[in-house]
Amino acid sequence: MRVVLLGPPGAGKGTHAGIVTETCKIPHISTGDMFRAAIKNGTPVGLEAKSYMDKGELVPDSVVCKMVEERISEADCANGFLLDGFPRTMAQAKALDAALAAKGQKIDLVINLQCSDEVVLGRLTTRRVCRTCGAIYNVNSKPPKVEGVCDVDGGEVYQRSDDTVETITNRLSVYKAQTAELIDYYKGNGVLRDVKADVNKDETASAIRSLL
Ligand code: AMP
Ligand code: ZN
Numbered sequence: 001m002r003v004v005l006l007g008p009p010g011a012g013k014g015t016h017a018g019i020v021t022e023t024c025k026i027p028h029i030s031t032g033d034m035f036r037a038a039i040k041n042g043t044p045v046g047l048e049a050k051s052y053m054d055k056g057e058l059v060p061d062s063v064v065c066k067m068v069e070e071r072i073s074e075a076d077c078a079n080g081f082l083l084d085g086f087p088r089t090m091a092q093a094k095a096l097d098a099a100l101a102a103k104g105q106k107i108d109l110v111i112n113l114q115c116s117d118e119v120v121l122g123r124l125t126t127r128r129v130c131r132t133c134g135a136i137y138n139v140n141s142k143p144p145k146v147e148g149v150c151d152v153d154g155g156e157v158y159q160r161s162d163d164t165v166e167t168i169t170n171r172l173s174v175y176k177a178q179t180a181e182l183i184d185y186y187k188g189n190g191v192l193r194d195v196k197a198d199v200n201k202d203e204t205a206s207a208i209r210s211l212l
Contacts, residue, residue: 007113010120056170113197
């Protein structure tokens with residue numbers, strides 16, 4: 001099963017990825033997580049990505065596509081994968097389709113998480129993340145048991161530098177200008193399913209489960 005999680009920043013892609021990867025037994029591929037790891041490790045890709053991410057802009061297609069094509073060629077992706085945060089432009093979607101078509105493969109399901117701007121803004125300004133394992137918290141709805149400490153592995157729970165009102169607003173405009181058109185693209189391919197993501201987490205989770 002090859003699955004794409006689509007939706008604006010803050011719709012819950014990272015939060016709900018686990019349902020898909022556990023049910024389908026496929027790896028979770030988050031391009032944002034890959035870039036954050038690259039920045040932490042000081043790699044050339046990390047250095048290039050950082051300036052874009054800090055502004056809430058997209059990293060150039062060529063950089064992202066190469067990274068994803070290499071990742072999905074790894075052995076653990078042979079039976080499928082979940083893409084979270086990729087594709088984000090038409091060029092990325094077409095490059096992905098071409099790379100898969102060359103192997104006789106295609107995207108089987110696109111889960112489109114629908115969420116209003118107000119909910120996104122509220123969630124992202126209060127979002128906190130574990131620096132070690134990526135677990136997602138929220139200061140209001142899901143704080144860690146000990147402030148600043150991850151429940152799972154004791155890692156540091158921090159606020160992403162791009163989770164500020166200014167950068168979130170820009171990420172939302174970028175989503176509308178460059179990513180939202182993928183909804184029609186995948187609808188045209190007959191693989192898109194809409195899921196309401198501005199309701200409570202359990203409702204969204206069960207809607208996703210019923211698609212799998
Ligand atoms: P995310 O963790 O998915 O919110 O991504 C954080 C940031 O990483 C984005 O705001 C972009 O700057 C960059 N990024 C992640 N995925 C992509 C992508 N598919 N194309 C371009 N930039 C990306
Ligand atoms: Zn953790």
